[in-house]
Structure formats: C-alpha cells, structure tokens
Amino acid sequence: MTTSARFLLFDPVGNAWPAVRLPQVAFAGRSNVGKSSLLNALVGQSRLARVSNTPGRTRGIALFEVEGRFAFADLPGYGFAKVSRSEREAWKGLVEGYLEECESLRRVYLLVDARRGPEEEERQLAAFLAARAVPYRWVGTKGDKLSAREKVAAAARFDGEPWLAGGGPVLLTSARTKAGIDLLWRDVRAAFSP
Ligand SMILES: Nc1nc2c(ncn2[C@@H]2O[C@H](COP(=O)(O)OP(=O)(O)OP(=O)(O)O)[C@@H](O)[C@H]2O)c(=O)[nH]1
Ligand SMILES: [Mg+2]
Known part of the structure; x- marks a missing residue:
C-alpha cells in the first residue's frame, strides 16, 4: 500500500523546522538503525x-x-563513532532543540536494532523525553535478521524499559519484510487522533 507523502524540507541547523506546523511524529535512533528505511x-x-x-x-x-495532514520527522542518527566532538554537540543541539520545542510533536519512535536492544544512549534519550512528557515508543528494527527464538529474546531486552501514554511491548519491525508495519501505522494513527 502506498500513502501519499512528499518531502517538505531538510533542516541541518534547526532554523527551518519551526515553519512546519503540521502535527508530527519523529523517528529517532542510532546511525544506521533503519530510521529512513x-x-x-x-x-x-x-x-x-x-x-x-x-x-x-x-x-x-x-x-x-x-x-496532506501530518508530518514525519527523520531525525539525524547518533552514536556513530567517527564523528568529532563538535559534530556530536551539533547533533545534540539540533535534536534536543527539536524534541523540546516542537509543539506539534505527538510521539517519538525510539528505534533500536532488535539484535542489540536499548543501550545507554537510548535510555538517555528516553529519559530526556520522559522528563519533558513527550510520549515515545520503543521500536525494534531489522527484525528480519532474527530467528523466531531470537525475536523472543529481543523482546525480552525491552522488558522493564519505561513507556509513556499507554504502554505495551516493543514493536518489532522489518523494513525489508514489512513485518510490524501495520501495527506501527495503528500506533501512528493513534498519535494523530484527537
Ligand atoms: N535487513 C534489514 N536491513 C535494513 C532494514 N532497515 C534498514 N536496513 C539497512 O540498514 C542500513 C541503514 O538504513 P537507513 O534507513 O539508512 O538507516 P538510518 O537510521 O536512516 O541511518 P542514518 O540516516 O545514517 O542515521 C541500510 O543499508 C538499510 O538497507 C531492515 O528492516 N532489514
Ligand atoms: Mg537516515
């Protein structure tokens, strides 16, 4: 199924996104975790x-x-070892500014490679959102790389991780097989329902 969607803008410094007033959800996570996919x-x-x-x-x-009625934000990835300290600081300023100040932000999807589970950076980001009462959801990515047994183990890695606004288990997805995409859509729609 295709959904009508179009590119609006790319904002490298944080001065352009405020022009977008549409209600939005954001996709955050480590570099290469599969946000864009x-x-x-x-x-x-x-x-x-x-x-x-x-x-x-x-x-x-x-x-x-x-x-035509809401927006998806593809946030820049973090945790890539080869970036300089100044680039890390720039990332932090850009992403935290957006997460903190975007009034039309309804929900953040915290993407985690299902084979790894949440680590220190993910927990810090979750804590940052929780402290500001921004609802978020854990999403496991690249689920196609896991066997059935590994999927059970992957889900368990999220046990005890905090949830806001509704709760539930980690949403295991695969951009490759489209597993979990329907469930994710359901959650996205819920974020935009009044
Ligand atoms: N097997 C598999 N590979 C995936 C999946 N999703 C993404 N990938 C691969 O992972 C790599 C990174 O995907 P991106 O979607 O660019 O990841 P990103 O989080 O947007 O990366 P940055 O923008 O660099 O932070 C690509 O080679 C994708 O093909 C998936 O569900 N399954
Ligand atoms: Mg990307």
Missing part, C-alpha cells in the same frame, strides 16, 4: 527518505508531509 516502509515508497550504507549520512532533520 522504516519511514519509507510506512509510506510504501522506497526512495522518499534517503537510505545509505554510510552511517551518519543524515546530518539534519528531514520532514515529510503525509496524507
């Missing part, structure tokens, strides 16, 4: 958000209009 899987367009094999390629916030 998941966004593409959601809208059923393989080339809307840019997917790359070079971690840390997306250095700004990309915003996409979806169904």
Whole structure:
C-alpha cells in the first residue's frame, strides 16, 4: 500500500523546522538503525527518505508531509563513532532543540536494532523525553535478521524499559519484510487522533 507523502524540507541547523506546523511524529535512533528505511516502509515508497550504507549520512532533520495532514520527522542518527566532538554537540543541539520545542510533536519512535536492544544512549534519550512528557515508543528494527527464538529474546531486552501514554511491548519491525508495519501505522494513527 502506498500513502501519499512528499518531502517538505531538510533542516541541518534547526532554523527551518519551526515553519512546519503540521502535527508530527519523529523517528529517532542510532546511525544506521533503519530510521529512513522504516519511514519509507510506512509510506510504501522506497526512495522518499534517503537510505545509505554510510552511517551518519543524515546530518539534519528531514520532514515529510503525509496524507496532506501530518508530518514525519527523520531525525539525524547518533552514536556513530567517527564523528568529532563538535559534530556530536551539533547533533545534540539540533535534536534536543527539536524534541523540546516542537509543539506539534505527538510521539517519538525510539528505534533500536532488535539484535542489540536499548543501550545507554537510548535510555538517555528516553529519559530526556520522559522528563519533558513527550510520549515515545520503543521500536525494534531489522527484525528480519532474527530467528523466531531470537525475536523472543529481543523482546525480552525491552522488558522493564519505561513507556509513556499507554504502554505495551516493543514493536518489532522489518523494513525489508514489512513485518510490524501495520501495527506501527495503528500506533501512528493513534498519535494523530484527537
Ligand atoms: N535487513 C534489514 N536491513 C535494513 C532494514 N532497515 C534498514 N536496513 C539497512 O540498514 C542500513 C541503514 O538504513 P537507513 O534507513 O539508512 O538507516 P538510518 O537510521 O536512516 O541511518 P542514518 O540516516 O545514517 O542515521 C541500510 O543499508 C538499510 O538497507 C531492515 O528492516 N532489514
Ligand atoms: Mg537516515
């Protein structure tokens, strides 16, 4: 299924996103975790958000209009070892500024490679959102790389991780097989329902 979606803007410094007033959800997570791929899987367009094999390629916030009534934010990835301290600081300023100040932000999807589970950076980001009462959801990515047994173990890695606004288990997805995409859509729609 394809969903109407179009590129709105790419904001590398944080001065352009405030112009987008549409209600929005954001996709956050480590470099290479699969943020852009998941966004593409959601809208059923393989080339809307840019997917790359070079971690840390997306250095700004990309915003996409979806169904003409809300927006998806593809946030720049973190945790890529090869970036300098100043680049890390720039990332932090850009992402935290957006998460803190975007009044139309309804929910944040915290993407975690299902094979790894949440680590220190993910917990810090979750705590940052929790402290500001921004609802978030854990999403496991690249589920196609896991056997059935590994999927059970992967889900268990999220046990005890905090949830806001509703709760529930980690949403295990695969941009490749489209597993979990329907469930994720249901959650996205819930974020935009009054
Ligand atoms: N097997 C598998 N590979 C995936 C999946 N999703 C993404 N990938 C691969 O993982 C790599 C990174 O995907 P991206 O979507 O660019 O990841 P990103 O989080 O947007 O990366 P940055 O923008 O650099 O932070 C690409 O080579 C994708 O093909 C998935 O569900 N399954
Ligand atoms: Mg990306």
